[in-house]
Amino acid sequence: MIYLDYQATTPVAPEVRAAMLPYLDERFGNPHSPHRMGREAAAAVEVAREQVAALCPKGGSLAFTGSATEALNWAIKGSKGGIVTIATEHAAVLDSARAAGRTGRDVRILPVGSDGLVDLDAARAAITPGVGLVAAMLVNNEIGVIQPVKELADLAHAAGALFLCDAVQGYGRLPIPDNVDLVAIAAHKIHGPKGIGALWVRDGVTIEPLLHGGGQEAAGRSGTLAPMLCAGFGAAAELMHERAEEDAAHLDRLWQIATQRLGPEWTINGSFAHRYHGNLNLHCDGVDAARLISDLRGLAFSAGSACASGSGRPSHVLKAIGLSDAEARSSIRLGFGRYTSEEDIEKAAGMILEAAERQLMWAV
Template sequence: MIYLDYQATTPLAPEVKEAMAPWFDKFANPHSPSRWGREAAAAIEVARDQVAACLPPAGEVVFTGGATEALNWALRSAVRISDRRRVVTVLTEHAAVLDTCDWLETQGCEVVRLPVGPDGLVALPRVSAAVDERTAVVAVMLVNNEIGVLQPVAEIAALAHDAGALVLCDAVQGFGRMAIPEGPDLIALSAHKIHGPKGVGALWAGEGVKLAPMLHGGGQEKGLRSGTLSPMLVAGFGAAAKLALGRREQDHAWVEHLWSCALAALGPAWDVNGSLEHRYRGNLNLFREGLDAARLLADLRDIAFSLGSACASGSGRPSHVLRAVGLADREARSCIRLGFGRYTTEEELVAACRRIDQTASAQRSFA
């Protein structure tokens, strides 16, 4: 299997596996006062510092079960602690944001969903016009999970702060791969997108930002999220963050190289969706006229790639992101997403892209 689905999840790094291994046997509850419990608690605090090192300097990391939980919590909390009832977001956000916004509307909130241009970017004048003294929070993704576009998060944060609103940034696809811009008040993270384990994420809250408790009970995680933490998963998250920070420039250079190799191997029949300039190049979302993308996926079962977000796969609905950038439903069904990174070799990527192009060409020949 050639794995080209890095936006869905990433391979577990060997260093992360090594960091997690001791906690299979060290099973003590990290919230217990026993010696073993204190050792587990200390490991969690080491991991907290390792994750925080990849983030803006002043703030606090609270571990969660994943980024979906963190995004739900952040949005609900931002509204609960404010007397404002407007939420501003972007049409191309992850379902964890958009679906939470749908729910907030049932609770009496007004939600403004901003459109994007054909390049996938939201225009700053639109943000400025939407954010006012009624706005509690602005939610914007750093790197789009489907098309890889980089939103102007710092500039959006400045506009939001001028109106007294908080800013929530879904940084799942950018964390560990690039510097997180200063400005957001809340940042959602996930371990398994940076070669860490599944089942653990985090919400970062900037200095002075209040959070309403999400889960009630023992108050284990700073009195905000009750429940027993997994030392194994948290230690893995910390190790993945430390590794990503140390390798960031190396990983960035490799992804840039792979991007060029992929485009050369695919040839001229494919168009890239989203901005070519403002993007993370480990995400290559492509359109080919007349392609039956679902059939292509079935014909190439030994190559792992996708038709869009893993969260929406199987729904049968065209991608809301591709529709937002102007593609018709028929065109959206002619798109594929290739994701690659640290452990992708040039040889396997080039071989896969050539086979993808050949198989797509064969579709037209037999159409």
């Protein structure tokens, strides 16, 4: 099986697995207990916290959560005032904003252009006094487009609002701008374990708790932490830092091979220039992406977000950039990274081209 679905999740790094194993066995203590085993577990959690926070801006604290979805819900529902976000955001942001809207908060959702980028003039007009939170992705999970987060955060602050950065796809790969106030991240997108995320909170920023019942995390999150997952997250973050240049160069080579091999029949969705090279989202007129995925059993790739894969509806991101229903259903997302080889990309591109050609031939 060739795995090309890195936006959904990434393979666990061997070093991460090794870091986690002791906390499955002899170091199983509750990190919130006062005895020696508890203190040992707590020390491991704090080491991991420092490792994960090292890739966030300076001047803040990091609270572990059960997922990035929890972190995003916490940031949105724990803030006050109106909310401004973007039409191509993850469902965890859009659905949380709509839920907040049902409590009486004003919610404004900004459109994007055909390149997937928000218009800063439209953002400036929408981010006015009374807005309490602006939320935007650093890297879009479906099309890989990089939003102007720094500029959006400046607009938020000029209006007296906080800025929430969904950095799930960009954390460890792109610098997170220093002027953001809240950052949501997840371990399983950086070769860490599933079931753990984090919310970074700038010093001086307070938000209401989402979960009550103990307040184990300083920022107000309740629940017993899993030292195993924290240790894995920390090891994954440290690897991202150590391998940053090597991973980026590898991705650039893979991107070049994939785009050249697939050729002009496949049109890239979203901006060509402002995007992360580990995400290749593209469409070919007349191709049924769902059938392509079904036909290519030796290849793991997707037609969009794993969170919405069973909905049957065209991707809201692809619709937001102006694709027709037919174009959206002809779109595939190829995600690759550290453990993808050049041979994998060559072989996968060949498989996709052959399967697409068969579809189009039978459609004539």
